[in-house]
Amino acid sequence: MAKYETVLNELVKATGIEGASLVSMDGLPISSILPPGAEEDKVAAMSAALLSLGERVVEELKKGKLEQITIKGDHGYIVITGIKEDAVLTTLTSEEAKLGLIYMEIKKAKEKLESML
Numbered sequence: 001m002a003k004y005e006t007v008l009n010e011l012v013k014a015t016g017i018e019g020a021s022l023v024s025m026d027g028l029p030i031s032s033i034l035p036p037g038a039e040e041d042k043v044a045a046m047s048a049a050l051l052s053l054g055e056r057v058v059e060e061l062k063k064g065k066l067e068q069i070t071i072k073g074d075h076g077y078i079v080i081t082g083i084k085e086d087a088v089l090t091t092l093t094s095e096e097a098k099l100g101l102i103y104m105e106i107k108k109a110k111e112k113l114e115s116m117l
Contacts, residue, residue, distance in 0.1 A: 003116060004031035011091070011109040015102055018076065019092040022083070022113065023047050030087060038092070047090040051080050068106075070099070081106055086117045 008020040012033055021032040021040065027048035029040045044104055050069055058066040069080040077097055081089045089110060 004113065005033065007112045008033045011105055015093075016038050016097070017091050017093050017102065017105075020109075021047065023088045023089045023090065025086060025088065028052045035092065038069075043090060045072070047088045049081055051082055051088045054080070055082075068103075077102070079103070079106060081110055083110055083113045084117055087113065089113065 004008045006020050008031060011017055011020050019032070019034040019038060021034060021043050023032075023044035024030060024038045025048055027045040029044040032040045032043070034040060034043060043047065050071075051066070055066045055070045058064065058112065061079050066082065068082075071078040071080075074095070076095045077099065079091045079093070081091075089106065091102065091106060093099075
């Protein structure tokens, strides 16, 4: 959807994020800007599943409410953020990413998306 894609484009351009995807809690893609080779349907399904699992772990271990999941791989980071109870924002970054800046920009995008959902 164009209105969500605008927010994702701003996020990618502001921070040098390699890709961003907004998906429903059911794991269905809403809007995505992903690098070549990334399959939108797979990214969507895995993002929703990881957020759901993270929420259960945080609840089970009595650590409050899940804010974010950060996964570090050899070639970069994946940051998964819940958007209200309605959606999941997944961002892909390089290994050189400045996580403080990334988190700040994700927070701004999250606030915009929350007002749109």
